[in-house]
Amino acid sequence: MTFQSTVPNVFFGGDSAFGPKNIITAVAHGHEAAVSIAQLLAGENPRNRPPPTTNLMSQKMGIHEWSYDNDTSLDVRYKVPWAKAEMALASIRVEVELGFDAATAFKEAQRCLNCDVETVFNQSTCIECDACVDICPTDCITFTGNGEEPDLRTRLKAPALNLAQALYVSGELKTGRVMVKDEDVCLHCGLCAERCPTGAWDMQKYLFNTAMAESAKRPGRARAVQGVPA
Ligand code: SF4
Ligand code: SF4
Structure with a gap:
């Protein structure tokens, strides 16, 4: 339309x-x-x-240039305040939803899952220090020998149970291993990119346009x- x-x-x-x-x-x-x-x-x-x-238009974000806070928020959704029922029912001209004040709007925005920000891996700069494996809160990064996807799924740090979501597998690294990432459980927190000493992980923002x-x-x-x- x-x-x-x-x-x-x-x-x-x-x-x-x-x-x-x-x-x-x-x-x-x-x-x-x-x-x-x-x-x-x-x-x-x-x-x-x-x-x-x-x-898709890619916006490279770069190390320590996050446009979001990567602290994961456990807050539940904030309720939008309403006008008192007696006022709202007294006149059709009264706005019922009053909207957030600035402080509550900020807290609500902090709940964003940042699903428009993707991890992008550059295998040529990875030195296989495993620091990203260590820091990932969901254990979704594994360095292991290459193989077919069903075989790789049996060797991951955490089980990749969603078969509808393909694994993110890099090319072969210097030691012969590959980086395998289960996209299904990635929080988009950016900690892997923040920890990586060589910038092999980057967070890139995509705008659907x-x-x-x-x-x-x-x-x-x-x-x-x-x-x-x-
Ligand atoms: S963005 Fe966070 S959850 Fe995703 S791979 Fe990196 S450290 Fe793990
Ligand atoms: S932290 Fe960076 S250099 Fe180290 S294994 Fe992970 S991607 Fe490679």
């Missing part, structure tokens, strides 16, 4: 267009509308959609979308 209204330069979605649904649906509508607006501004038909999952998938075919426009003069 383009989320374009009958007035071509007006787009709308979420609750205002389709009635109450959850915030994720509204955000998805906003994202799709943004794709449509990018198409319109480029003089193209908003109905021409970029293929989904075709473009459907609007740029189509733009990638037109170099001039891709630069404009990124905020770089075309």
Whole structure:
């Protein structure tokens, strides 16, 4: 869907267009509308959609440049405060959800699992010191001899039980071993990258950017979308 209204330069979605649904649906509508607006501004038909999952933009984060705190939070979800029932029921104009104050919003944000930040392994700089194995809180990194995946699964530091999730296996290292990582239990905490003395582990952030998938075919426009003069 383009989320374009009958007035071509007006787009709308979420609750205002389709009635109450959850915030994720509204955000998805906003994202799709943004794709449509990018198409319109480029003089193209908003109905021409970029293929989904075709473009990921990598943002290298580097050692000690995390954009997040890697201390794992055990806090449960914070409740959004509501207006008192007698006030909310007295008038339809009263906002029921009051939103977080700044301090609570910060604590809620700290619960983020950082699933958009991935561990990336560079085998050429790994000196096989095993420091990352030692520090990983979920034991998801193993250095071992190579083999077929079913065989590798029997030799990991912690059992990799989700067969639907492929193992992350490096090329052969200097001692003949390989690095094997079970992505299924990685917390994205970044401790492996922080501990690694050679920077062989890095945390890289990925932005899913459907609007740029189509733009990638037109170099001039891709630069404009990124905020770089075309
Ligand atoms: S990011 Fe954390 S959980 Fe994932 S491999 Fe590194 S140390 Fe282990
Ligand atoms: S800490 Fe770094 S150098 Fe040491 S084994 Fe892990 S990836 Fe290799």
